Amino acid sequence: MYKNPAYQGMQVQGDRVEITIGETGGGLVVKGPEVKEVLIAGEDRVFYPARVKIKESRIVVSSKEVKKPVAVRYQYSNSGVGNLFGKSGLPVAPFRTDGWEVPL
Known part of the structure; x- marks a missing residue:
């Protein structure tokens, strides 16, 4: 049985925030020049586009706008198309590290 790579912890x-991804099949790869659809926020709960570095089965996320990060979201929109994959060839599942309510 195959499993998509998925968020395990931060x-x-x-x-910076280091995110661990499980079930990667030996690491992570990006399809394109940079990882898309990653956002980071501080205690003010304002999300900004993030810079992402891949380290084996982890991603390191940061942004100039966020000095004390507390949350990360990946592919967290209705129209987002992620480009982060495990070496297994399966895409990383969308995730969020926060449990904040979304205003209507």
């Missing part, structure tokens, strides 16, 4: 390290 660790804040200063102004």
